[in-house]
Amino acid sequence: MTVTIKDVAKLAECSIKTVSRVVNGEPHVSDLTREKVQAAIDTLGYTPNITARRLVQRKSFMIGILMHAAGYYQSEVLSRVMDMAYQLDYDILLQTYYPSHERSREKLRSLINEKRVDGLVTTPPCDVDPYLSDLLFNADTPYVQISPLNRDPAVPYVTGDDYQGAYLMTERLIMMGHWRIAFLSGPRNHRMSIDRLFGYKAALETYRIPVQDEFILDSLYNFDGGYNATRMAMALAEAPTAIFAGSDEAALGALFALREMGMAVPQQVSVCGFDNLPHSSRVWPGLSTVNHPIDQIVGKAVEMLLTMLAGNELPVRQVVYPCQLEMRGSVGAPPVA
Amino acid sequence: MTVTIKDVAKLAECSIKTVSRVVNGEPHVSDLTREKVQAAIDTLGYTPNITARRLVQRKSFMIGILMHAAGYYQSEVLSRVMDMAYQLDYDILLQTYYPSHERSREKLRSLINEKRVDGLVTTPPCDVDPYLSDLLFNADTPYVQISPLNRDPAVPYVTGDDYQGAYLMTERLIMMGHWRIAFLSGPRNHRMSIDRLFGYKAALETYRIPVQDEFILDSLYNFDGGYNATRMAMALAEAPTAIFAGSDEAALGALFALREMGMAVPQQVSVCGFDNLPHSSRVWPGLSTVNHPIDQIVGKAVEMLLTMLAGNELPVRQVVYPCQLEMRGSVGAPPVA
DNA sequence: ATTCATAAAGACAACGTTGTCTTATTTTTA
């Protein structure tokens, strides 16, 4: 049925090793033989069996991607990794990972032990499981984190500058005249959330605006959290004139809540988010947000993984890209009081 | 370094074949030996090398998924497939596929020829490339299409009933008093688009409402297409009171356009879509839509693939699930004239 | 007690590659 290296060797009247040399572009083959072999390959439509190659080289030529659930951020990451793998000769193995769940850990263990992947990339929030980096470190499996929720100096990662991004956006709001600015925070046990929160606080402090605790609300960075936090914020005696959600998902919840309450955005309240999900530009009046440069981040992460896969040391093990503002219709001047 | 079947055999003082028997739960091993082998496996932490197994069994234990780009619909599909694979012992290989592109075809060819996947699932619009089903058919590789754009009776697929869904939604709009209903169509060369369009037309005819050609606009089923088509529709001398977009993406474009024009939804114009993307419930005032039961569809598709993978014939090769209406705030009665 | 069936376990060859070593052949160098 399937055509193997032996068939090619027989047709080209040479040894299988010679065919192997031609296939892999190795030296020690004369031009004449090379042509004959190539002709045989073309005639038979031969493709090397990658499984056999994997076995003998003890490499899988696969990159594993761990993700928790296929949300918007994840699908962006995936899209980019797929594009990169499409160019390269690596395949992508996708696996669900629930941090700290025993079954997830077990599946990961087999993935690593059996060398089904040569290297691994994680998307948030998979990185929060400490078991992961331990396992990969011990197995000496290259591993890069994309936008980790927590930063571990021992693990290579690529992410955006959350602190700087949040600072920038807060500053912009202040410049536009806002000073009652609510911040919808994420889980306080994640470095990423903390950074965004601190960026917000730092900007307020720079401009001598007191940080008010009731303006800092927990949103879990999801739609419902953003919705609820917004309703609470707007119920305050002195309601904010701007709501800065630490994630776009939460910002969309905020937008929904405000519209439901009949508040005009941005005329009565300004709203902004963080992440720049593709959807943010498609919801009226366009969500102003901080762009987390996913393409850049993923590109770099894959590049780093490939470097490690090639057996080289990383010149830089942690990369943090600056964020830029992406201003759209949801932010305007505060209403005149 | 890595522990192989030989190490286990040595420790358990038996042949490698016996270990193999224990690992695979085969007969012809005494209880005593079985225990000894199991103990050795546990002590050494042995896991069988799947690559070797793949080579000898000529199976990859992998399911391939082809997708064009990681959009919302795709990420939903993926999420579900991942969940299923998480339970099973199949891995997921993800690959980008651009219909009719030579490089895509070449990559797919190698995927199949080298048996890197045992079976394949496609998400739209990958199925439109006829090369795909030819290749898979000739290679005798099991293949199931998820929501194909075109239906090929020779290929197993699972999808939603587009005609019935569109009929249902149109009927609902009519019941609410609408009769000037615009339809934002997708590419006319796809069965899926045609079905949705015909469902719309059929409902109008049932209720003796003349089908007006200027109410049928092309939207390509994406945001920009929906946006543009909506602006055109609203510029008509007799503007529609309801806009039925053949996809949620287009419906979001419609919503955006209407808000930009200062039209109130649903007070002045009703809007509805098709697909029930997760985002549709999160955009104000909640997009009414036709639910394409993705979970059901994907679940069935994977089940069918597994049946074929097990070497069994499919009892039913094509499955079409009915769609249900998911009514939210974007649809209301037409304004009184 | 002898044969026959059955169960348990091992030997060995696949699977389709690549790596190592060896052997011819050609080319260069002293």
Added chain:
DNA sequence: TAAAAATAAGACAACGTTGTCTTTATGAAT
């Protein structure tokens, strides 16, 4: 011109499993 070096190509083992066949031990039936 002989020796050394480089090139071309093949033989064969290895990678870690599973499938096939054979051998040995055990128990049942004649």
